[in-house]
Amino acid sequence: MAEQATKPVLPGAFDEHHPPAQEIIDKCVHCGFCLPVCPTYVLWHEEMDSPRGRIYLMKMAKEGAASINSEWVGHFDACLGCVACMTACPSGVDYGKLIEATRAQIKRRYSRSPGEKLHRKLLFATLTSPGRLNLLRWPMLTYQKTGLRTLLHRSGLLKLLPSFVTSMEALLPRLAAREDLPEVTPPNGAKRKRVGLLLGCVQRVFFSQVNAATARVLAAEGYEVVAPPEQPCCGALLVHAGEEERAQQLARATIDAFERANVDFIISNAAGCGSNVKEYAHLLRDDPAYAERAKQFSAKCKDICEVLAACPPRAERKALAARAAFHDSCHLQHAQGVRTQPRSLLAQIPGLELLELPESAICCGSAGIYNLVQPEAANELGDRKASLIAPLQPSVVVTGNPGCVLQLRASLERAGHPLPVLHTVQLLDASIRGVSLESLL
Ligand code: SF4
Numbered sequence: 001m002a003e004q005a006t007k008p009v010l011p012g013a014f015d016e017h018h019p020p021a022q023e024i025i026d027k028c029v030h031c032g033f034c035l036p037v038c039p040t041y042v043l044w045h046e047e048m049d050s051p052r053g054r055i056y057l058m059k060m061a062k063e064g065a066a067s068i069n070s071e072w073v074g075h076f077d078a079c080l081g082c083v084a085c086m087t088a089c090p091s092g093v094d095y096g097k098l099i100e101a102t103r104a105q106i107k108r109r110y111s112r113s114p115g116e117k118l119h120r121k122l123l124f125a126t127l128t129s130p131g132r133l134n135l136l137r138w139p140m141l142t143y144q145k146t147g148l149r150t151l152l153h154r155s156g157l158l159k160l161l162p163s164f165v166t167s168m169e170a171l172l173p174r175l176a177a178r179e180d181l182p183e184v185t186p187p188n189g190a191k192r193k194r195v196g197l198l199l200g201c202v203q204r205v206f207f208s209q210v211n212a213a214t215a216r217v218l219a220a221e222g223y224e225v226v227a228p229p230e231q232p233c234c235g236a237l238l239v240h241a242g243e244e245e246r247a248q249q250l251a252r253a254t255i256d257a258f259e260r261a262n263v264d265f266i267i268s269n270a271a272g273c274g275s276n277v278k279e280y281a282h283l284l285r286d287d288p289a290y291a292e293r294a295k296q297f298s299a300k301c302k303d304i305c306e307v308l309a310a311c312p313p314r315a316e317r318k319a320l321a322a323r324a325a326f327h328d329s330c331h332l333q334h335a336q337g338v339r340t341q342p343r344s345l346l347a348q349i350p351g352l353e354l355l356e357l358p359e360s361a362i363c364c365g366s367a368g369i370y371n372l373v374q375p376e377a378a379n380e381l382g383d384r385k386a387s388l389i390a391p392l393q394p395s396v397v398v399t400g401n402p403g404c405v406l407q408l409r410a411s412l413e414r415a416g417h418p419l420p421v422l423h424t425v426q427l428l429d430a431s432i433r434g435v436s437l438e439s440l441l
């Protein structure tokens, strides 16, 4: 661990490179208001798997009363980083910053097993590279379209494989024809603003129809849309997993790409990416060349629903007959505070009935790479969500993050209630174009 040698170690268990901040830890008054919305506490009722317990574990490590061993790390690995605890906390504890700093410490100061290291390395190498993800399209298409998938499912062979393999298989996106975007999409009518579109990695390769719908809706509402082709992964998965240095490299390259595009706003349609780019100022705070630029960049970042809900609609919305159950993505509702905007946009669609889910504050179990590294807990949360969706008898489930789309689809299928799961902007696009939901499936 070369990095460890370069970071002086404090008297406690952490090194001195941005340990979890004492002033944030001290804000926790142990009231427990966050416990009912914490997915792991809801599942297991273990204090050390609650936000309050995890903050206590950080404090103990800081004071040298706990070491960074496998049991201690396990409580942080089990955290989904959903930050539902932040929305619930009356004392304003910024748990997001605490868990991010803790995971970066774990990355530097704890050695995972060789198998775990390899699994994580492969996940990050693949999921943060649109080029590598693209290489998977043909094998996946072959698997899905030749009947191999059906055969494997019917044979029961899948059940013999390790749980992380079956989880990955269940989460595979159902591939459709790719819809590539031009670098610039002109606005319909008078231009309102020039905006940049963050393409995402999984979104760009496996949900290109969501990016295409985003550009069409923005253009219909008078925005010129620029999609810089050289933009890399924004680094969201890496930040949330404590892979700080690589995340910083990607953040710098993303800022460079959008500065060249000279746009008024930078728009994301993947909640995990959106919450990450809004925090670049924090990620690059020590970098003299980028700290100020990162602040300016983050100030321009908005979720697609924030931008659309803030301006009076220009394009006519045509009727769309659907019972739509709305699922709040954690990185949209908790990390970005975007809850009312998707609902107000869906309410603009004539004929659409919006259904509210119980337990809407609680994560579906997707959470970045969580459902790939903690499949059992993720499946439990997915099953719980599916059991709340099914009784509403929706015709479609709507959300704002590709990870949630995959997790909800897999969970609903496992529960025997397969349903289409679409992005909010796809429904708006269908309504503006006057096409049926069935044509999107
Ligand atoms: S981020 Fe989510 S899982 Fe982690 S402690 Fe907070 S509520 Fe619990």
Ligand code: SF4
Pocket (backbone or CB within 6 Å): 027, 028, 029, 030, 031, 032, 033, 034, 035, 051, 052, 085, 088, 089, 090, 091, 092, 093
């Ligand atoms: S709600 Fe806030 S102050 Fe109360 S226990 Fe949770 S983190 Fe601490």
